[in-house]
Amino acid sequence: MADTALATPPETKMDPGRTMSAAAAATCNQIVDPAVYANQPVLDAAFARLRAEDPLAWCEPEHFRPFWAVTKHADIMEISRQNQLFTNGEREMLSYRQAEEGVYAQFGQPHLLKTLVQLDDPLHFKLRHLTQEWFMPQNVKKREDGVRAIAKQFVDRMEDLGGECDFQRDIALHYPLRVIMQILGVPESDEPMMLKLTQEIFGAQDEDLNRNKKSLEDRDVEGGLASIQATLAEFFMYFTAITADRRANPRDDVSTVIANGMVDGEPIGQLEAMSYYIITAAAGHDTTSASTGGGVLAMLQDPAQLNKMIDDPKGMARTAVDEAIRWTTPVKHFMRTAHADYDLRGKTVKEGESLLLCYPSGNRDEDVFEDPFKFRVDRSPNKLISFGHGGHMCLGMHLARLEMQIIYEELFSRIKSIELAGDPTFIKANFVGGPKSIPVRYKF
Numbered sequence: 001m002a003d004t005a006l007a008t009p010p011e012t013k014m015d016p017g018r019t020m021s022a023a024a025a026a027t028c029n030q031i032v033d034p035a036v037y038a039n040q041p042v043l044d045a046a047f048a049r050l051r052a053e054d055p056l057a058w059c060e061p062e063h064f065r066p067f068w069a070v071t072k073h074a075d076i077m078e079i080s081r082q083n084q085l086f087t088n089g090e091r092e093m094l095s096y097r098q099a100e101e102g103v104y105a106q107f108g109q110p111h112l113l114k115t116l117v118q119l120d121d122p123l124h125f126k127l128r129h130l131t132q133e134w135f136m137p138q139n140v141k142k143r144e145d146g147v148r149a150i151a152k153q154f155v156d157r158m159e160d161l162g163g164e165c166d167f168q169r170d171i172a173l174h175y176p177l178r179v180i181m182q183i184l185g186v187p188e189s190d191e192p193m194m195l196k197l198t199q200e201i202f203g204a205q206d207e208d209l210n211r212n213k214k215s216l217e218d219r220d221v222e223g224g225l226a227s228i229q230a231t232l233a234e235f236f237m238y239f240t241a242i243t244a245d246r247r248a249n250p251r252d253d254v255s256t257v258i259a260n261g262m263v264d265g266e267p268i269g270q271l272e273a274m275s276y277y278i279i280t281a282a283a284g285h286d287t288t289s290a291s292t293g294g295g296v297l298a299m300l301q302d303p304a305q306l307n308k309m310i311d312d313p314k315g316m317a318r319t320a321v322d323e324a325i326r327w328t329t330p331v332k333h334f335m336r337t338a339h340a341d342y343d344l345r346g347k348t349v350k351e352g353e354s355l356l357l358c359y360p361s362g363n364r365d366e367d368v369f370e371d372p373f374k375f376r377v378d379r380s381p382n383k384l385i386s387f388g389h390g391g392h393m394c395l396g397m398h399l400a401r402l403e404m405q406i407i408y409e410e411l412f413s414r415i416k417s418i419e420l421a422g423d424p425t426f427i428k429a430n431f432v433g434g435p436k437s438i439p440v441r442y443k444f
Contacts, residue, residue, distance in 0.1 A: 018058055019058070020057070020058055020059065020060055021053070021054040021057060021058070022053075023049050023050055023052075023053035023057065024050065024057035024058060024059055024069065026049070027047075027049055027050055028057070028060065028061045029061045029062060030042065030043070030046040031043070031046055031059075031061075031069060031430075032059075032061045032064055032094055032430055033430065034205035034206070034430045034433075036430075037332060037426070037427075037428065037429055037430050037433055038426035038427060038428045038429075038433070038436075039426070040426070043360060044360075044364060044373065047071055047360060047364060048364070050069060050071045050361065051071045051361060051364075051366070055070075055071050055072045055075065056068055056069070056070060056071075056072075056075060056344055056345040056349075057071070059356070063096050063097060063098070064094060064095075064096065064097055065100070065354065066353075066354070067335065067353070067354040067355060067356045068349055068353060068355045069356050069358055070355050070356060070357050070358060071358045071361040071362070071365075072361075072362065072365055072367070073362040073363075073365040073367065073368045073383070073385060074365075074368075075344060076357045076359070076362045076385055078344070079336055079344075079357065080336075080357065080388060080389035080390040080392070081389055081390040083120065083390055083391040083392065084339070085338065085339055085340060085342065086336035086338055086339070086342075086355065087120045087336060087337055087339060088117065088118055088119065088120055088124075088334070088336065088337075089110070089118060089120045089337075090110060090337040090354075091110060091335045091337055091354050092117050092118045092335055093117075093333065093334060093335055093431050094333065094335065094356065094430055094431065096221050098221040098222070099221050099224065099225050102221070102222060102225050103225070112228065112232060113232070113271070113274075113275040113278065113279075114269075114271050114272050114275045115275040115276065115278065116128055116276075116279060116392070116395065117279065117334070117392070118275075123263070123272075124391065124392075125391070126263045126264070127261075127263065127272060128395060130257055130258070130261045130263075130268075130276075131254055131257050131276075131280070131395070132395065134257070135395050135396050135398060136398070137398045140398045140399050140402055143183075143399075143402070144402060144406070146182070147179055147402060147403055147406050148406050148410070150175065150178050150179055150182075151407045151409075151410045151411075153178075154171050154174065154175045154178075154407065155410045155411050155414055157170070157171065158170070158171055158411070158442075159414075159444045163441055163442060164421055164439075164440070164441045164442075165439075166437055166438060166440070167293060167296055167438040167439075167440045168289075168293040168424075168435045168436065168437055168438040169436075169437060172289045172290075172292040172293035172296070172435075172438075173289045173293075174195070175289075175292065175403070176284075176286075176288035176289050176292065176400075176403050177191055177194065177195055177285040177289070178191065179285070179399070179403055180280065180281065180284035180285045180399075181194060181281075181285075183253065183254050183280075184253060184254050184255050184277070184280060184281060185246075185251055185253030185254070185255045185256070186255070186281070193238075194281055197231050197234055197235055197282070198281065198282040198285070198286050200227070200228075200231040201231055201278075201282055202282065202286050202427075202429060202431070202432040202433065203427055203428075203429060204224060204227065204228055204429075205428050205429050205430065206427050206428040206429060206433075206436070208436065209427065210224070210227060211227040211228075211230060212227050232278070235274065235278050235281075236274050239255075239273075239274055239277040239278070239281075240274070242277070243255075243258075243259040243273060245259075246258075246259035246260065247259050247260060254280060255277065258273055258276045258277055259273070261273065261276075283396070283432070284396055284399075286330070286432060287432060287434075288330075288396075288399075288400045288403055288404065289434070290328050290330035290432075290433065290434025290435065291321075291324045291325045291328045291330055291386075291400070291404060291434065292324070292403075292404050293328075293434060293435040293438050294327060294328030294330075294435055295320060295321070295324025295325075295327065295404070295408070296324075296411075296418075296438065296440075297420075297424055297435055297438050298323075298324065298327050298328075298375040299320075299377065300418065300419060300420050300438075300440065301375075302375055305375055305376065305377045306418070308377050309408070310412050310415070310416075313408060313409050313411075313412035313413045314409055314413070316378060316408075316412075317406075317408040317409045317412075318401075318405055319378050319379055319380050319382065320377040320378075320408055321404040321408065322379070322382045322384055322401070323376055323377060323379045323382060324404065325384055325386045325387075325401075325404075326369075326379075326382060326384035326386060327375050328386075328434050328435075329359050329360040329363050329386050330386070330432055330433065330434050331386065331388075331432055332358075332359060332429070332430055332431055332432065332433065333356050333357055333358055333359060333430070333431065334357050334359075334388065334392070335354055335356055335357065336354070336355045336357065337352065337353070337354050337355075338350065338353050338354075338355065357388075359386060359388075362385040363384055368383050369382075369383070414444055415442055415443070415444055416442075416443045416444060417442060417443045418440055418442035418443075419440065419441055419442070420439065421439040421440050421441040422437075422439035423439075424436075424437060424438045424439070
């Protein structure tokens, strides 16, 4: 049991006179609600109201510790670039207060994992540096032929399915998974297990994806935390075996780099290593799957954009990829904690207060994007903020862009027509999410 001093998360320091604005009071509960993220028009309206009326809004939603909602693109950028002043280690994502208290009570720290997301410098930089070469543009480019071969396999699969499939479940979920599992050195036969565990982590708020198949209304917070821990335990068992193998039999893969990683002359810790595997295995495909499917869905909902893509897949793919990533914004937020008082938009963020970086809002900011609620395959420039900014910018962004560009080129250069064959559905998740189902019919 943790020391009493660490048994509960630190209370958010705040001015006792601080109150929510009218705009924030009406919307703070919406922007933390997983179900709202499965309803894009409602989410867009909530963020648009905050951007217009209270772009730096103090929020005190039910069941959560308070935070500032940062909804403007420029403010998200300003906070993200100052990694010493605004840190991740105390609170990297929205969690129920009760869940946070449960983690503290068991472990005496705020997180179940120590991934790059939860860490700050200097350890963050040192761990990031271990695998960074694998994901640099010049090395990602070397994988293009291999990625294209995988993309062709999945377009072939789509053709073999006979003119109708669920694009998200049958294609978009599995294609980036195959790519990242090859980079990790995970055998193809283990991919279904990796997908299941990933969905249990990122889909923990969705009754179709979480481990116990329970809705938030039917599931208590303690039970949800226990389910996450059970999923992490399976990940740990799997990658502990991978570590032993890669130390005995090194290969040319990222798992070998992690298994044999050294920081300051010492092997990285067990928790850091397991966390590294998990963030690579899970985030390395789930977010790309969401953007891949989300972009295709947006085109299906706007025939003019779809026709542009089919008419010139090679010419449109690069800009269409960035637009899909902007449009879908798979990572909905990260959080930061202020280490000193900071003035922003005429308000003072106090030392110890939390800030919610609202990426979907930044990606719809009317001051940055012309016609932001319109999907344009040829949007340029595109100052999307989906990958974050500053020292925590997404390590795998170049790989994600390459994967999406190639699958779009391969699909739209071969397909003759494609349309929705039913209503799409979306994952209920306020952290990482995207389409859950995209039924389509098509002709090759």
